[in-house]
Amino acid sequence: MREDAASGLTSMGPKRHGPAMSAEHPANRFMQMALEEAQAAAARGEVPVGAVIVSAEGEVLARAGNRTLEDRDPTAHAEMLVIRQACAVLGSERLIDCDLYVTLEPCPMCAGAISYARIRRLYFGADDPKSGGVEHGARVFSRPTCHHAPEVYGGIDAATSTTLLQGFFAARRG
Numbered sequence: 001m002r003e004d005a006a007s008g009l010t011s012m013g014p015k016r017h018g019p020a021m022s023a024e025h026p027a028n029r030f031m032q033m034a035l036e037e038a039q040a041a042a043a044r045g046e047v048p049v050g051a052v053i054v055s056a057e058g059e060v061l062a063r064a065g066n067r068t069l070e071d072r073d074p075t076a077h078a079e080m081l082v083i084r085q086a087c088a089v090l091g092s093e094r095l096i097d098c099d100l101y102v103t104l105e106p107c108p109m110c111a112g113a114i115s116y117a118r119i120r121r122l123y124f125g126a127d128d129p130k131s132g133g134v135e136h137g138a139r140v141f142s143r144p145t146c147h148h149a150p151e152v153y154g155g156i157d158a159a160t161s162t163t164l165l166q167g168f169f170a171a172r173r174g
């Protein structure tokens with residue numbers, strides 16, 4: 001078991017789920033920022049998912065919401081956008097010691113990119129049994145072909161993320 005000295009969280013490895021966290025925990029602040037990006041995405045008619053990348057020093061390097069419609073780009077998921085932005089900021093193809101916050105469990109594509117970027121910790125909000133690739137489906141980080149798995153903390157402010165997504169899809173159906 002590793003001890004995360006900075007946050008007081010413990011991780012059993014790559015698949016720890018649902019840590020109990022105080023309201024003052026920095027993870028909640030960054031997830032709040034990711035939720036703001038998700039809300040902004042919804043306002044643009046995009047699926048409301050938002051992401052933030054934070055450096056080891058706690059500096060926000062990138063923040064974005066889904067932009068697949070606007071960019072006409074099926075890879076323009078929030079996670080892909082923040083990884084590209086943060087790499088540009090750092091001038092590196094690797095995001096060693098950086099943490100990624102995203103409001104929904106990443107899909108297999110984004111989980112792959114998170115691994116290639118060498119992200120240190122992944123914090124996500126709601127589970128995505130339908131399209132997720134971390135706790136569901138492909139379970140990318142658990143495969144022998146995965147050469148870097150981040151520490152994973154799921155279920156952070158999951159209810160807010162779920163409410164946003166449900167509201168968005170209900171409005172589209174209505």
Ligand SMILES: [Zn+2]
Nearest residue numbers: 077107109110
């Ligand atoms: Zn994705």
